Amino acid sequence: MTTEAWVNPVKRKLAAGEPVIAVTITTNSVDVAVHAARLGFDFLWIEMEHSPITLETLRNMLLAVRGSPTVPFVRVPVNELWAAKRVLDAGAHGVIFPFTSTPELASQAVAACRYPPLGRRGSGAGLAMICWPPCDDYYTMADENVFVIGIIEEASAVARIEEIAATPGLDALFIGTSDLSFSLGLRGEQNSPLLADAVAKVLDAGKRHGKVVGRPGGTAEQIREYTQQGFLLFQATTDLRLMEAGARQLLVGIEQQKSKAL
Numbered sequence: 001m002t003t004e005a006w007v008n009p010v011k012r013k014l015a016a017g018e019p020v021i022a023v024t025i026t027t028n029s030v031d032v033a034v035h036a037a038r039l040g041f042d043f044l045w046i047e048m049e050h051s052p053i054t055l056e057t058l059r060n061m062l063l064a065v066r067g068s069p070t071v072p073f074v075r076v077p078v079n080e081l082w083a084a085k086r087v088l089d090a091g092a093h094g095v096i097f098p099f100t101s102t103p104e105l106a107s108q109a110v111a112a113c114r115y116p117p118l119g120r121r122g123s124g125a126g127l128a129m130i131c132w133p134p135c136d137d138y139y140t141m142a143d144e145n146v147f148v149i150g151i152i153e154e155a156s157a158v159a160r161i162e163e164i165a166a167t168p169g170l171d172a173l174f175i176g177t178s179d180l181s182f183s184l185g186l187r188g189e190q191n192s193p194l195l196a197d198a199v200a201k202v203l204d205a206g207k208r209h210g211k212v213v214g215r216p217g218g219t220a221e222q223i224r225e226y227t228q229q230g231f232l233l234f235q236a237t238t239d240l241r242l243m244e245a246g247a248r249q250l251l252v253g254i255e256q257q258k259s260k261a262l
Helices: 009-015 030-036 055-064 081-090 103-112 126-130 138-145 155-159 161-165 177-183 193-208 220-229 239-261
Strands: 020-025 043-047 071-075 094-097 147-152 172-175 212-216 233-238
Touching: 009 020, 009 071, 020 030, 020 239, 030 043, 030 055, 043 055, 055 071, 055 081, 071 147, 081 094, 081 103, 081 126, 094 103, 103 147, 103 161, 126 138, 147 161, 155 161, 155 177, 155 193, 161 172, 161 193, 172 193, 172 233, 177 193, 177 212, 193 212, 220 233, 233 239
Parallel strands: 020 043, 020 233, 043 071, 071 094, 094 147, 147 172, 172 212, 212 233
Antiparallel strands: none
């Protein structure tokens, strides 16, 4: 056993004011997760809301990436205690809760990730412990290090953002800009002043209440711009889109070489 207290590296970097970036895992493949965990991202955003990843595959992913500098977070399909319990007991180091649109749901998310008396997480952590650094007291380490993210993706959440942002134990507010756009009646449009105003309200509330605020970041330029605005947590693109981008870069280069040879 180690006597040195382990700190979630995402928490450590954010506490120092440094941005963190996740790669999104949507492929039902342990190999993809392992390779992604060695690319240099800060955390894996393992997607269980919008992908076919099952709990069994998630467990295998978490076992395969243990010890990696890239820690595994999981977006659960619903904001429910049982959903968080299952991924935490599989070994997740953070939980991302969709549609956290009320302060009650924000409080429920936090409670799902903390053991009593701090919360309502069940004590069956035998499998989880294997995926975390060895220690004398897993329960305390988990209470201090599980990262809790509430996704703000509905207009109703923006209307109550001050209450949501004030939730004790909620580590970050993540703005789901696409779903928020739809909720505002914009059908996914990202350049509307209406969406920009909603995003600004969430960012301002997060700053006032000492919460990290995040959003999707598709390019290095976007992440640089958003960091200057005060965002610190970013969801980069998916494993499949990274593969597509790499393939296109290769194929374009091949076509250019062919053109030069003619």
